[in-house]
Amino acid sequence: MTTTNFRCGLEAVLAILGGKWKPLIIYHLASGPKRTGQLRRLVTNVSEKMLIQHLKELTDDGVIRRIDFQKIPPHVEYELTDFGRSLALTLAPMCDWGTHHDGQIAAIVRNRTSAAKVDGRA
Amino acid sequence: MTTTNFRCGLEAVLAILGGKWKPLIIYHLASGPKRTGQLRRLVTNVSEKMLIQHLKELTDDGVIRRIDFQKIPPHVEYELTDFGRSLALTLAPMCDWGTHHDGQIAAIVRNRTSAAKVDGRA
DNA sequence: CCCAGCACTTACAAAATAGTCAGTACTGGA
DNA sequence: TCCAGTACTGACTATTTTGTAAGTGCTGGG
Secondary structure (H helix, E strand, C coil): CCCCCCCCCHHHHHHHHCCCCHHHHHHHHCCCCEEHHHHHHHCCCCCHHHHHHHHHHHHHCCCEEEEECCCCCCCEEEEECHHHHHHHHHHHHHHHHHHHCHHHHHHHHHHHHHHHHHHCCC | CCCCCCCCCHHHHHHHHCCCCHHHHHHHHCCCCEEHHHHHHHCCCCCHHHHHHHHHHHHHCCCEEEEECCCCCCCEEEEECHHHHHHHHHHHHHHHHHHHCHHHHHHHHHHHHHHHHHHCCC
């Protein structure tokens, strides 16, 4: 990379949103601050380790903010920063699209799985 | 997974867009059909193998269409299907956001890199 | 005639990503 | 007292994803 910038904007977004669960985390935080355990339950199938790892990265990137209530046992919440909120807004059309094409996409994925069965993929 | 559907739309999108270069491929195809070699030059840094692999997956998923001109030496083009075009539209806000926050994101990534140097990440 | 280019394929290696499992320091409830 | 839950760390493994490098059959240009 010669410059610090990106070729198409999308690459920039991808640099922030890279990570299986990050878009989901942002999505769930869009409806308000949440505690760690709450997020773990909302973001289905995420392991505690990955959640926390992504949370940390998003915090470092200034997308979310960590609020430590300084209590014992621990009480921590995460919320979107303004930056994160603006990013969350760009996620919305995708989310709508996904919801709208839900069944179709499910069919595609099913197809993919059965094709895999036939040609021996995992 | 109990049902065939997704919890939040976003997951559905992610099922289609999973793969480092897929959003970029779709983005570049949004401006019209392209030949394989052309895409390889447009999607910076993509290896031929990954490009073709993702192209194949996107084709299987019905996002793009492969047009074989049945010529020798080969001439093949790819273009978005209607489905793909509708997906490309949802990418646009992200792309704008990325373009708009370009410098800021570049700074974040730089920060990440130097933090990595300090704490020993790759 | 040789070499570059086309659109691929394959085998293999490396790296990124994800996951499990145990442990920490602490508290409140059964 | 014991167990569950809180937020989190670290060691270790597994899986997935990506990359590298070579080869294929064919043609047109130098």
